[in-house]
Amino acid sequence: MDNRSINNFDIRIISSSHKDKKITDNDYKKHLESLEDVADNAEEVVIEDNEEIVDLSE
Helix, strand or coil: CCHHHCCCCCCCCHHHHHHCCCCCHHHHHHHHHHCCCCHHHCCCCCCCCCCCCCCCCC
8 A cells, every 4th residue: 555545534544644744633623524424324223231141161
C-alpha cells in the first residue's frame, strides 16, 4: 500500500494522522459532519444471559 491510498480519516489511523499533523481538528470535524446519517439502519441487539455454566476442562 502506498501513501496515496491511505485515508487519513480511517479509524485505524486517525490518532496517528492527527498526531503527525496530517489532519487538523477542524478537518476531522468537517469530515464527521459530511458523513451520511445511517442511524435508521441500526438494529436492536438483544443479549440474553441464562447463566449457563460450561465446563471447558472436559
